[in-house]
Amino acid sequence: MRLPRLFKTTTFRLTLLFLAVFATAASAFLAYIYVATAGEVNNRADSQVRKEMGALERIYQSGGLTALNQAVIERSSQNQPLLYLLMTPQGAPISGSIGASPVAHFTGQPAWASFALTETSVDGQAIRQPARGLEEQLSGGPRLFVGADVGESEAYVSKIIHALWGAGTLMVLLGLAGGLLISRDASRNAASLNGVIDRARGGDLGARAWVRGTGDEYDELATGLNDMLDRLARSIAGLRHAGDAIAHDLRSPLTRLRARLEAGIIEAEAGRANPNDTLHQALEDTDGVLRTFSAVLAIARLEAAADAPGKSLFDPSEMAAHVAELYQPLAEDKGVDFAIETARGLKVEGNREFIAQAVANLLDNAAKYTPAGGAIMLRTRRRASGDVEISVTDTGPGIGEADRERVVERFVRLENSRNEPGAGLGLSLVAAVARAHRGALELDEGPGVVDGSGPGLRVALVFPPAG
């Protein structure tokens, strides 16, 4: 048997559980009320009966059967709530207000009995009233029954009990209805989230959950789900873009390689060239393609990743000094002055190797484009905003303002760099490293035109403060 959807929801199950707990508590409450009211009424009647029995016994002991009979007759004739019956040792009635003892099988021991008393009301109708009484055999033989009409108290108790049952039932019903409403609301919210998940699973990454603005846990869940889908969509778009980019970026060098091999074969077959030269050239070209591939792949991976992989906390000044040491001889051999200025106590959280590579690319570019007699400065500092800046300033020709945005794109090489080695991926990689660390790459003019050279370039890698 399949349960309707509603009955399977967590909220509904919780509602049922609470109802069960509530019903148990209500039952205990009712039982207590019963003991405290109905039980108490009976106790009071019983003690009244016992007291009267004692009083009559004393009369019997002092005045004998005659006095007792007289007392019973006297009391029975008065309009009082107690009932009396005096009997012979065999049980035959002598006197009293009731005709027969309600104790069915008297054994000689004091015995209690509950019974119904039929009375005639004022308008002539027969009313059955509940009553309770005690029968005892007095010393010397006569049996005496004393009872009490408990009808009015019991009617009162039963009214209370009825009211309690009624209230209990009403509360259970209200609880159930409320639970159903709440669980319907909750399951509607869950269903809308599930709908979004189903659509996303089906490939629709544009699906977003509705955030109602109430700030409750469903809103939190919806916000979290949306955030996750955003990241997923970005990452998939990044991968797709990376795939396209790699295909595009490798097509041209591979085409060039293929053309050279083909031309080489033709030349060699015609005896105009040495096949060995073609092979060497092809090997060199292949290495170039592989280098380009590695660089494009690294950029694509960084761009696709939501966050830089393999992050650690490190001192950028120490890292910069380490990279500078690798490049210093290169600059000096070219007749370029190389200086480094680092701040203490800086921390960056990121992939040390990637950032080192980015700084290496910047130094490589600076060394390439700065003419002899120029200078390169590598500097680390903390900005007023708390961001950490690693910058390379050179006194080379610089990059015109119009070109600054363009040079970070892949394979963009400005006219004056055509005869320098490199595939035009250096700055793109630096930009990708910055982005993967939620940082920025800033290009500016250097120190300006001095002695006909300059204005120079200042490239800054800016990282948000760690921690």
Added chain:
Amino acid sequence: MRLLIVEDDLEAARAMATALAERGYDCAQAPDGEAGLREARTGRFDVLIVDRMMPRLDGLSMVESLRKLGDNTPVLFLSALGEIHDRVSGLNAGGDDYLVKPYALAELVARVEALARRKESGGVQTLLKIGDLEMDLIAREVRRAGVEIDLQPREFQLLEFLMRHGGQSVTRTMLLEKVWEYHFDPQTNVIDVHISRLRGKIDKGFDKPMLQTVRGAGYRLEA
């Protein structure tokens, strides 16, 4: 010198074996990790060249098993996975060196040579000597023909690496990895500049240059 090449790409394995045989190495091949482990356990090999991703038993597990058995034969991992954490996991599994595909055969040969030599030498040396060039690792002094040579700390490290691999070709990538601990490819050959400075210090004024450039491979220090 006997080598075991554990690689499922048979074409690549053949090319490796050809290049290594050229250098006088005797190469055996295994097509997957299980066969590789079986072969390696015979203990007949001086260096193992192990691809990371292979059918049946991957390279990492193979080397881990081997190390658990107490076999310390030097291992060179080959892998298409070149991120830092891939290298770290390779070295943690018991690899001695890590070469990322695609690689130049000269690079492979140089690294195998370095590993093979390491097995040979063993022990901790405090004094390195090649020809008339001496390096005292404790006093941190370098002398050629008895004349003290003043080196910068990095030049000292560079020369130490070259001397430990005396007579062998070492590639620029090896130097960048082992001396500077960088795993990226600098666009300009910065290493060449460092080498030429070192050459200026140890070879200048001597008839016989010790620090040689090996075409298509890198450098070699020899007496």
